[in-house]
Amino acid sequence: MGSPAKGTGATMIPGIRYRDAAAAIDWLCEAFGFERHLVVPGEGGGIDHAQLVFGNGMMMLGSARDDAFGQLQQPLAEPGGTVSQSLYVIVSDVDAHHARAVAAGAEVVMAPEDQHYGGRLYSCRDPEGNLWNFGSYDPWDA
Numbered sequence: 001m002g003s004p005a006k007g008t009g010a011t012m013i014p015g016i017r018y019r020d021a022a023a024a025i026d027w028l029c030e031a032f033g034f035e036r037h038l039v040v041p042g043e044g045g046g047i048d049h050a051q052l053v054f055g056n057g058m059m060m061l062g063s064a065r066d067d068a069f070g071q072l073q074q075p076l077a078e079p080g081g082t083v084s085q086s087l088y089v090i091v092s093d094v095d096a097h098h099a100r101a102v103a104a105g106a107e108v109v110m111a112p113e114d115q116h117y118g119g120r121l122y123s124c125r126d127p128e129g130n131l132w133n134f135g136s137y138d139p140w141d142a
Helices: 021-032 094-103
Strands: 015-018 035-041 047-054 057-063 087-090 107-114 120-125 131-135
Touching: 015 021, 021 035, 021 047, 021 057, 021 094, 057 087, 094 107, 094 120, 094 131
Parallel strands: 015 057, 087 131
Antiparallel strands: 035 047, 047 057, 107 120, 120 131
């Protein structure tokens, strides 16, 4: 049985495919405050692989393509539809983060609200419809 990696910043790193990964990278940095860690350009303006960081968290993303992995993971079929998973990012000031996302054009689907289990949370969609949740609740402190 495998064990968690040692000496790494995070042992779980979400990955998303975008139709326009280059535009998504720019938008995620502007709207949510991500920073580019690594961006590997691909053919025709696509992105073969990118790593964006936020605090000690990371996400990986790339352009949708018709390869073996692309047959397993594609962007949302309907950008405004129901998703089967979403990302949760811990932020120190939910309302300030919300204002930044709104200024960049995020579609807010749940306004900032205090949660009964603690913390404050809002939810929004990126331009390709992926669901993002930003909150002050830190489950590591629970």
